[in-house]
Amino acid sequence: MYTLDEQQTAAQSWFRDLRDQICAxxxxxEDESSAAGPAGRFExxxxxxxxxxxxxxxxxxxxxxxxxxxEKAGVNISTVHGQFSPDFxxxxxxxxxxxxxxxxxxxxxxxxxxxxxxxxxMNTRFLVTTKRWFGGGVDLxxxxxxxxxxxxxxxxxxxxxxxxxxxxxxxxxKWAEDYFWVPHRNRHRGVGGIFYDHLSNDWDKDFxxxxxxxxxxxxxxxxxxxxxxxxxxTAEQRLQQLRYRGLYAEFNLVYDRGTTFxxxxxxxxxxxxxxxxxxxxxx
Numbered sequence: 001m002y003t004l005d006e007q008q009t010a011a012q013s014w015f016r017d018l019r020d021q022i023c024a025x026x027x028x029x030e031d032e033s034s035a036a037g038p039a040g041r042f043e044x045x046x047x048x049x050x051x052x053x054x055x056x057x058x059x060x061x062x063x064x065x066x067x068x069x070x071e072k073a074g075v076n077i078s079t080v081h082g083q084f085s086p087d088f089x090x091x092x093x094x095x096x097x098x099x100x101x102x103x104x105x106x107x108x109x110x111x112x113x114x115x116x117x118x119x120x121x122m123n124t125r126f127l128v129t130t131k132r133w134f135g136g137g138v139d140l141x142x143x144x145x146x147x148x149x150x151x152x153x154x155x156x157x158x159x160x161x162x163x164x165x166x167x168x169x170x171x172x173x174k175w176a177e178d179y180f181w182v183p184h185r186n187r188h189r190g191v192g193g194i195f196y197d198h199l200s201n202d203w204d205k206d207f208x209x210x211x212x213x214x215x216x217x218x219x220x221x222x223x224x225x226x227x228x229x230x231x232x233x234t235a236e237q238r239l240q241q242l243r244y245r246g247l248y249a250e251f252n253l254v255y256d257r258g259t260t261f262x263x264x265x266x267x268x269x270x271x272x273x274x275x276x277x278x279x280x281x282x283x
Contacts, residue, residue: 002081007203008102011126012079015106018214019077022108023063025222026073033069034230035113040067047268049080057082062271066278069229071113074274079104080265088264093198094131102128105136107258109275115241116228118142118149119248121275122217123258124210133200134210138217139176139193143244144237149224150191157194160216164209172196182251189251245280252276
């Protein structure tokens with residue numbers, strides 16, 4: 001049986017608590033929505049990961065809500081362990097020497113019903129091989145970009161970053177710009193945010209920063225939703241949203257590292273592909 005150490009337990013507990021905070025905040029927005037239909041509620045599905053060695057390799061809980069404010073909102077947590085395949089181990093920090101790993105984290109994607117409300121993605125994680133580090137980020141993905149909304153998002157994220165290390169925001173903003181680029185479309189997936197990986201300077205400080213990403217999401221995203229969730233939209237704006245979702249799906253299926261990691265480590269396929277929108281168009 002795999003036994004978690006103090007740091008692993010603390011990270012796992014935080015991600016679980018953050019999941020509960022986020023789900024509660026999104027359900028509150030569902031209650032506030034004036035759109036037709038019943039208010040949505042998250043449905044949770046637990047899953048186990050069998051390790052190729054024959055031992056239990058951890059698992060997770062997938063939380064998905066389909067409602068009137070959010071066409072689809074998914075908030076997943078997982079804690080898994082085992083061994084990477086020899087080829088994949090070579091690609092992971094600290095795993096080439098020893099393929100054993102531990103990973104715990106949270107991942108969410110929100111696809112609003114109203115095309116004026118921005119979609120958003122966030123994930124944070126803690127990984128252990130022969131090294132241990134944090135990674136993740138948050139990025140805004142509006143189908144119909146709004147300069148004021150984008151500025152508010154970036155200002156809020158920068159304020160959080162600066163409270164931990166003034167070097168974080170410019171470095172992690174640039175990392176997000178590079179990472180969320182869709183080469184075959186010659187454009188970015190959204191309007192940016194931050195992305196970081198292999199953060200392993202000081203565990204307590206790195207954990208506090210990772211918690212800061214989650215806390216900023218809980219404070220900021222409901223404000224962005226409330227600003228536009230009651231506004232009227234046109235059929236053309238809905239069509240723009242569906243086409244944008246096609247771009248979003250292309251990135252997640254072709255380039256997203258989290259998708260690759262989940263599939264390479266025997267994760268739950270439904271949880272891994274939770275990020276895909278419920279409806280999209282490519283015409």
